[in-house]
Amino acid sequence: MQRYFVDSTQISSPDRITVRGDDVHHIKNVMRMKAGDRLICCDNRGTDYLAELVSVSEGEARCRILETTASRGEPRIQVTIAASLTKGDKWEWMLQKGTELGAASFLPFTSARTVVKLDGKKAGKKRERWQRIAKEAAEQSHRGQIPHVEGVTDWRSLLERFSAFDRVLLASEKGGRPLREALQESAEEHLMVVVGPEGGFTETEEREAVAAGAVTVHLGPRILRAETAPLALLSCIHYSYGEMGGEPL
């Protein structure tokens, strides 16, 4: 069944939801839904509404709520993926799959070896595009929330963000602790994983990250690409906490 994210202003008591924007086009022209057809609206705050389409016009799709349930798609552990910009469409791939795999938010950054540069105007447009990708992936994967995609930040500013997290794990090719060990001692709920660009981090950056509170971790002897590492880390972290197939559905 199709899922659409709405915000609280679109939900009116006792049982009405009004879908607006691009999703109306999708409902009307892509899915060709008719009155009586069912869909799920999620309020991006953890509640799913099973709804029935009442009527569609150019700008609005009016729905009647049939059932209200808690969204089931959100993991308990909130993992933020801080990932350096990478070339081509790799960052967008990672964003899409990271959303499927349950990431809470994404923080693009540039470090010493980042190859991609984004000027101010381009960066703004990219961010809009990325937020759209996250929304579509969240809908398709049945998430209860759309991961937030932040603006591109620099290395210094990224370091300053570490203290807001219970644990920060920096993916290192040079060694560090096995991921399993780093997670065992952690019973916390807000994690950040930090993954560098194609060329990795400099030794100075690794030292600065550790000084700012990060733990360097590795995922075994194989080298993972910049766009693969966040997905592997996310999968293993959630699995470790029993989120990915750790409990019956």
Add this chain to the structure above:
Amino acid sequence: MQRYFVDSTQISSPDRITVRGDDVHHIKNVMRMKAGDRLICCDNRGTDYLAELVSVSEGEARCRILETTASRGEPRIQVTIAASLTKGDKWEWMLQKGTELGAASFLPFTSARTVVKLDGKKAGKKRERWQRIAKEAAEQSHRGQIPHVEGVTDWRSLLERFSAFDRVLLASEKGGRPLREALQESAEEHLMVVVGPEGGFTETEEREAVAAGAVTVHLGPRILRAETAPLALLSCIHYSYGEMGGEPL
């Protein structure tokens, strides 16, 4: 340091390795290596040779072995990824990342809802391309072996392959057991994971797979795309067995 796979015929005692084929072009024209430069040759059987380039001509790069070590990149658990053909470049993307993540081999197949069709001649060319992708990804990720990529098989033939594995896990959107549970009882070393096309498996196919010995598993409440599921499964399986950051490097 650059890594190249060689076969045993290219290694001659007491300490000579002769690289041939496309890799010679890479050594000579891409990396522009000179006599005295170092590289690693892997025999695709678990042994790495640290070598020094002696000379390069058009068709050969002659090297002298400095040191012999066991390849460290191979996981103990051998996981075969049986994945339906998917549209566009998604299968190749999955193949590349699956190789980075340590898959032992890949088995492309077609099932009821597979959208992509490959005729005989195209299938042959595709398989060559896929094997090349696996080789490059194995080199780049420091694998000790190139995963084998089989020819495309059909559903019936795939079912007949199950009995050769200690455990077969079929990714199911409909339910099944949590992955963690399915792995706990398994102390075996040869696993197969089976992932369907974009539209998933039919109920009949899931029944047939279970009858042939598969266990249906899920990775939590989020829906994963066809190209994402094998990577998540691979990451979690290896992590569970202590392979991905389970032990110090």
